[in-house]
Amino acid sequence: MEEPMLTATQHLRIDRYLGELDGALGALPETERADVVAGVREHIQAALADRGEVTDADVDEVLRALGDPLTIAAEATGDDGVSGGPAVAAPGSGPRQLPLTSRDRTPGLVVALLGAAPVVLTLFAMLGGFFLLPVALIGGWTLLWLSPLWGVGEKLAGTFLLPSFGLVLFSFTFLVTGGGSEVCVSDSPSDGPESAPVCTSNNDAILTPLAAWIILGVLAIAAVVTAVVLVRHGRRRSAELAQSFSTGA
Structure with a gap:
């Protein structure tokens, strides 16, 4: 067969x-x-x-x-x-109990690990957030892909779009100010009065502040939409699985 x-x-x-x-x-x-x-x-x-x-x-x-x-x-x-x-x-x-990957609280847990954790840990980057972020992401991705509550397309969106805002926010300072410097030169004769220094800036930032904020806004919207879709679809399918288990379907 x-x-x-x-x-x-x-x-x-x-x-x-x-x-x-x-x-x-x-x-x-x-x-x-x-x-x-x-x-x-x-x-x-x-x-x-x-x-x-x-x-x-x-x-x-x-x-x-x-x-x-x-x-x-x-x-x-x-x-x-x-x-x-x-x-x-x-x-x-x-x-009879649904496995962890299929339970009603699984969508919320995935969103917390992949969506909220990067944002929260950004605020505590100097207090261990940098080291906890990979743990949260790996745990969220593992739970997301092991769960039967979502299709492949939804899992791909959750993998890349859900944590995107937090990850970019985590590196926001580098994107805006990376490489920027200011050089000040004082041009005054040795026997004369000292003149005010002349400063020039050398801004090699990867992104301007405006461009960075636009990117952050787009990624924030994408992350929120992805979170809503994962939670709504995941909880609905979890309820369907729970119903089929209780009725013997």
């Missing part, structure tokens, strides 16, 4: 479903548990193989048709959830 072509998000959705099933089958021996999970995986692949180009809706439909992983586990173990059979986790506990 030819395996269907799936996106990374679709693979994660199926793996989460199978991971929840595997957790619910914890009372079974490892070989039996692996057989049940493998059988369900083959069923999913067979159902998706007939659909041509697989969409996210197709994956959700197939998983919804399979039903709650807890129900499958109960059937496989012969437990009705009431008698003294293998314990099945109640909704909201154990494997």
Whole structure:
């Protein structure tokens, strides 16, 4: 059987479903548990193989048709959830809990690490902000790309646009004043009265203040728009995942 072509998000959705099933089958021996999970995986692949180009809706439909992983586990173990059979986790506990990368607060955390942290750490650059900034960015980028809440385009926007304003602000002083200098020369005879020095400036700044402010304004708007999109889309998709988990979809 030819395996269907799936996106990374679709693979994660199926793996989460199978991971929840595997957790619910914890009372079974490892070989039996692996057989049940493998059988369900083959069923999913067979159902998706007939659909041509697989969409996210197709994956959700197939998983919804399979039903709650807890129900499958109960059937496989012969437990009705009431008698003294293998314990099945109640909704909201154990494997039923959404992973960190899919939770409702994940979008806010990503925006805080990639959008707010560079701005805040700029204010504390002399108090360790310079060393904390890479930590915040790496943590935000990791969470962003591991999360199934956004598509590739949204992740690229979050990677480059979300921290852009803070990163440019971090180097704002260099961009405006880098290389600027002032030279003062006093031209007075040795036996005469001292004259006022004549000063000339040599401004080699990369950007003029006006150009720097324009760039900062554009990047600030781009960062805010990106943050709003990531939060709105991320929270909506997190709610959809939570609903599908609670209903067994």
